[in-house]
Amino acid sequence: MPSPVVAPPRAALGNRPFRLAVPPVSGVLRPRLLLTGVGVALGAFLLFCWGLTIGDYPVAFTDVIRALWGSGDAGTVIVVQDLRLPRALVGLLVGVAFGVSGAVFQTMTRNPLASPDMIGLTEGAGTAVVAAVVLGWTGGLGLSTLGLLGALATALLVYALAWKGGATGYRIILVGIGVSWICSSATNFLVARGNRFEAEAALGWLVGNLNGRTWNQVDSLAIALAVLLPITLGMGRWMRTLMLGDDVAAGLGTPVQPVRLALLLAGVGLVAFGTAAAGPVAFVALACPQIAQRLAGTSSPPPFVSGLTGALVVLGSDLLAREAIPGTELPVGIVTGALGAPVLLWLLIRANRAGSGG
Numbered sequence: 001m002p003s004p005v006v007a008p009p010r011a012a013l014g015n016r017p018f019r020l021a022v023p024p025v026s027g028v029l030r031p032r033l034l035l036t037g038v039g040v041a042l043g044a045f046l047l048f049c050w051g052l053t054i055g056d057y058p059v060a061f062t063d064v065i066r067a068l069w070g071s072g073d074a075g076t077v078i079v080v081q082d083l084r085l086p087r088a089l090v091g092l093l094v095g096v097a098f099g100v101s102g103a104v105f106q107t108m109t110r111n112p113l114a115s116p117d118m119i120g121l122t123e124g125a126g127t128a129v130v131a132a133v134v135l136g137w138t139g140g141l142g143l144s145t146l147g148l149l150g151a152l153a154t155a156l157l158v159y160a161l162a163w164k165g166g167a168t169g170y171r172i173i174l175v176g177i178g179v180s181w182i183c184s185s186a187t188n189f190l191v192a193r194g195n196r197f198e199a200e201a202a203l204g205w206l207v208g209n210l211n212g213r214t215w216n217q218v219d220s221l222a223i224a225l226a227v228l229l230p231i232t233l234g235m236g237r238w239m240r241t242l243m244l245g246d247d248v249a250a251g252l253g254t255p256v257q258p259v260r261l262a263l264l265l266a267g268v269g270l271v272a273f274g275t276a277a278a279g280p281v282a283f284v285a286l287a288c289p290q291i292a293q294r295l296a297g298t299s300s301p302p303p304f305v306s307g308l309t310g311a312l313v314v315l316g317s318d319l320l321a322r323e324a325i326p327g328t329e330l331p332v333g334i335v336t337g338a339l340g341a342p343v344l345l346w347l348l349i350r351a352n353r354a355g356s357g358g
Contacts, residue, residue, distance in 0.1 A: 161179070
């Protein structure tokens with residue numbers, strides 16, 4: 001859509017009209033963005049099917065495709081659909097949830113370092129789960145539900161502490177980093193206080209893991225995405241105007257604080273359900289939006305492509321985690337952490353050279 005033209009006094013600008021660069025309403029129609037989305041989706045589908053071939057009972061790639069449609073050998077169909085498909089679907093959906101959530105936070109705060117990992121949401125979920133494991137109190141709730149409640153409570157605390165006539169992205173990041181360290185310290189204290197078995201159970205969840213996923217996690221995460229993704233993508237235009245700053249966004253008709261709160265709740269919901277399903281898989285929400293932005297050539301992280309990139313990264317990392325050491329299945333969070341740490345360092349170096357601090 002062409003940029004709106006604002007005509008200031010001619011004495012100040014001569015005969016040249018002043019043009020305010022407003023992000024386009026619809027970025028999905030741009031060829032590069034569309035091709036990037038199709039390419040990343042195809043790559044994620046191939047990794048999804050490849051992951052279904054791996055296990056104690058090897059299955060050929062073509063047999064996996066047939067088994068997904070319910071045809072072929074009955075034993076193969078049972079292995080693929082009942083035993084392996086839940087894990088693959090959780091990895092796919094968790095990657096989408098974290099990727100879109102990271103794009104929301106980075107766009108909303110105008111900071112490439114803003115992500116649920118950095119502002120305490122995943123740490124809050126981890127603290128709630130570890131407290132339940134070590135202290136032996138769950139209130140009748142499962143660990144996934146406790147992780148969800150922990151992330152939501154942390155988000156509300158960050159937003160409340162960042163509020164000062166409004167909650168700007170800068171204050172959300174600063175407050176979130178402080179809350180993140182508090183939660184991390186509390187988690188370390190609880191792990192040190194627990195016995196060996198409690199500590200192992202807590203750490204196994206804290207790393208981020210797809211082992212043993214069932215249809216229960218798939219169902220809850222799929223329902224959450226079906227509700228939250230349309231809401232998030234529907235606010236795409238308002239989200240892009242926030243990149244111009246609060247004053248400019250308000251001048252363009254964006255209800256800044258209601259939109260920011262709605263985006264915050266949607267982003268928190270995505271990361272909370274993703275964390276509840278697979279634990280806090282590190283760096284996916286931080287790195288994938290930046291990768292998607294550079295692949296698509298956009299001025300801000302595109303949410304939908306960021307979600308597809310998240311799925312690609314989580315599924316690929318899970319393959320590496322299962323195949324890197326023969327006979328051992330590493331938690332997927334170990335691989336994403338190893339891959340994401342260089343991206344974080346690169347972003348810090350880039351921000352330092354730009355003199356922007358992110």
